[in-house]
Amino acid sequence: MNFITKKFQELTIDELYQILQLRSEVFVVEQDCVYQDVDGKDFKSLHVFGTKNDKIIAYTRIFKAGDYFKNASIGRVVVAANERKYGFGHDLMKASLKAIKTHFNADKITISAQKYLKKFYESHNFEQIGEEYLEDGIPHIRMDRG
Template identity: 80%
Template sequence: MNFTIKTFSELTTTELYQILQLRAEVFVVEQDCVYQDVDFKDQKALHVFGLKNDKIVAYTRIFKPGDYFENSSIGRVVVAALERKFGFGHEIMKASIKVIKDHFNEDTITISAQKYLKKFYESHNFIQVGEEYLEDGIPHIRMDTK
């Protein structure tokens, strides 16, 4: 899968609509979590996404140091439910880590990870930092790159 990287202002209205639809489909509907996804942080982020048949099926948003956490960060990591069996989650994480290195010249990355995905993120060289906490009613852990 090839990934596209855009600032908020570079996104087309169709791309933005597809991103918001995918995030709502997974984070609100599938995970049965009522929360405010549109949080005015998208304007600061770099948006990384992969297309399949002209539809966004994998997505992350990237922040430079200080815009979300002290370190660079990756958030809203999402892959459409029907596309998860193809390894797109691993592909978009690798691409997102590369974006941080290429755009911000940073190696230290912080994420707020859903706890059940701990092993997935560990496979990308993240380690748990601190205790579990609730974010939007879902158990999360802070993870940093090693």
């Protein structure tokens, strides 16, 4: 899989459409969660996405320290449902961690993780900080790395 990192202004219309479609398919439809995905934060984040056969199947947005959390952060972590069995989520996290180091020179990273993915994020050296909380009706935990 080929991973690309772009600023919002560098995304093509087709890339932006595919990203928003993927996020909507998973976070709104699959997870049955009505929330405002297009939240205005895409403008200040970097977008990391993986393509397969010219289609975006994996995506995150990353923030420098202070733009979302005190530390750098990764959000909107998503892999197309029919592609998850191939381990692309791990490839996506590795690409996102590398992009944070390359673009922000940061080692300390904070995420707001869906609780059921705790072990996945622990495999990338994140640790739970504090108690579980609800975000958009879904149990989440804060996790830090570095």
